[in-house]
Amino acid sequence: MTCPFASLFRLGITTIHRTPLASGTRSNEPKRLFVAKNTKARTSASSSSSSNENTHNGTMSAKSRFTSSSFTDETITTENTTKKKSARIALVQLASTSSKEENIENMLARVEEALSSSSSSSSSSSSGDKPLKLAEEEKKIVDIVVLPEMWNCPYGNEFFAPFAEDVVLDRGSSVAEEEGRGSTSPSFDAMRKIAKEKKVVLFGGSIPTRKDGKLFNTCFVFDSDGALIATHHKMHLFDVDIPDGITFFESKTLTAGDAVTIANTKDFGKFGVGICFDMRFPEYARACALEGCIGMIYPGAFNTVTGPLHWALLQRCRAVDNQMFVATCSPARVEGASYQAHGDSSVYGPFGEKLNDKELEEKPGVVYADLDLNEVVKRRSAMPLNKQRRLSETYELCAKKEENV
């Protein structure tokens, strides 16, 4: 592995630009680093300034070796010098109906409510469980909002096509570019609008989207100025057939995405974005951590079979393995729905500690948590897994099929 660009070339990557570094400021000047066409892995930057030369406007993509070089204390420390030191996150656990309009209205109302009634006990503005009416400045105590998977429709293969929205733009497009698109993507526009108006980073759970005749399970992430900073198409589709448990084949209707997605927020640094079944793959969170993420955000709809067994386990272990925050946001359970969601939206810290202010279980509501971003530095310093991890080559073994080569 002497040539770090070998894998880039193998994937046919022809254009290499400079990735904008995370910072509190923005530039409209293109920065050069890794922008790539037709690649299997990509990062999204808070800057909207990158190249428009491919079909993914501003896509920040790259392919290279899975090394530990970027997973260092130094990276975190350096990046945080220009960022805020803590973030309050709100997970909005929504119950969806079979009316998209209702679901959008409900989302907007519940997010507004979440922003005006942050109940975390560690807030100086908090007074216990009682909803607060805060002045405009005080409302900004919530920094990040997360929505559930498939929040604009019931969860089921029969709903994905009729509820899907045609979202032409992908990641990195400027706010100006996104204006005037409301008519074709009401869910997208509602998310962008509230992120911008309320000045919050919004991890938009997921909605079904349509592109080039294919359906995707898609998470849009908006920065606090409304800029789209990440678009994640669920990469591992939910196909299971558990005897006496649950049978579901998302792949009957959906197409899998092909990339790890990172949202680079201007104030809080990088977060990996996965959807539900993506959480089952440790490689996914690891790839994000190696790229400097301080957290993973997983909208997800585990069910009543795998939820009690694996939902908390997986998120907590991803947090501990990668010494990062892990937040999940589930739909609430809807009586009579064909798919029964587990609920239990949660936030874990980089030592595996649960940070929720409360347990929602399967009910609609909001969970708050305060993320002390220095905890990531502290944990990675106290137990330097980053330094102790061996190069990825070390973990590789012979593949049986190579016997025949």
Add this chain to the structure above:
Amino acid sequence: MTCPFASLFRLGITTIHRTPLASGTRSNEPKRLFVAKNTKARTSASSSSSSNENTHNGTMSAKSRFTSSSFTDETITTENTTKKKSARIALVQLASTSSKEENIENMLARVEEALSSSSSSSSSSSSGDKPLKLAEEEKKIVDIVVLPEMWNCPYGNEFFAPFAEDVVLDRGSSVAEEEGRGSTSPSFDAMRKIAKEKKVVLFGGSIPTRKDGKLFNTCFVFDSDGALIATHHKMHLFDVDIPDGITFFESKTLTAGDAVTIANTKDFGKFGVGICFDMRFPEYARACALEGCIGMIYPGAFNTVTGPLHWALLQRCRAVDNQMFVATCSPARVEGASYQAHGDSSVYGPFGEKLNDKELEEKPGVVYADLDLNEVVKRRSAMPLNKQRRLSETYELCAKKEENV
């Protein structure tokens, strides 16, 4: 990635032989596949037939890409056709003293006891918690025995050198080759002897070993005929400095191993072998699963700070992620010792289910569990993570240092 041998060549691997496939029979004829010198990854086979041309006698080593090709139902099903369908495992949680002789005697006595008093409720010979005296045939209800990390000495940097044994032979050596070595390696010989006498597979926890002037934390695995089938040098050393928690630097005295280790048992298939801190790295268990392992065995000595938080979490998540068995064996806690072990030796199944017959907590004793090996096939079939996992390249992102290349 068109040349599967590219990575082999990069590592300077010059000799390629055939890996013995798992089977119930053995051959003394060398088979050709991947045996390599100076490689970073290796597998150990139940056969002792491989090349002796390098310093690791019979080392079965290979280096290649980390693909999903070998992690298939077919692999498991095929391999199990020549193997037994279930295995009873006994985890022997030992309390060590500062006398190696005492520790060896105690180990032998406790293993004998474990084999004669299997208390698993699913055993037809069992009668609850009451120790049983079984006839020779009935004693064989235990198939696999696991010992704790550093069972022949107290856990502490000051003990590793004086307790270390000079073990010249490495993996794959024949029983004949191992004879007559008792004088320099009493712990090694005691383990081999009891495995052979009692006809059990023995995962020998770990002991400090010395080789080429370096100290290692080493696990030897013996098949039920006493053949050494794997030698694992702890690959990730325990170096932590947790404020108000625990400070320990294993690297002050020990040298890290450089390879993932797999023990290929003749009756039960392949098990990955890691030691303690190795469990913190999801890549490690994943590498073993991709190579066809149906379980991981981790002797380990988590402490009273990280034990309650992470010990069960990590082992259960490794099991769920890889749909395999995960067994851990800890030392018992010794009052007054400088290092306080967590205890809680456990076995989890491939859906994350705890299989222990009881909870030892920090006390000395034996935990039994019955492993239904078909559970691995069943779980991998119901939720085919193996098929849904994307190629490793997909998870790779740009490493920052490559900006400068």
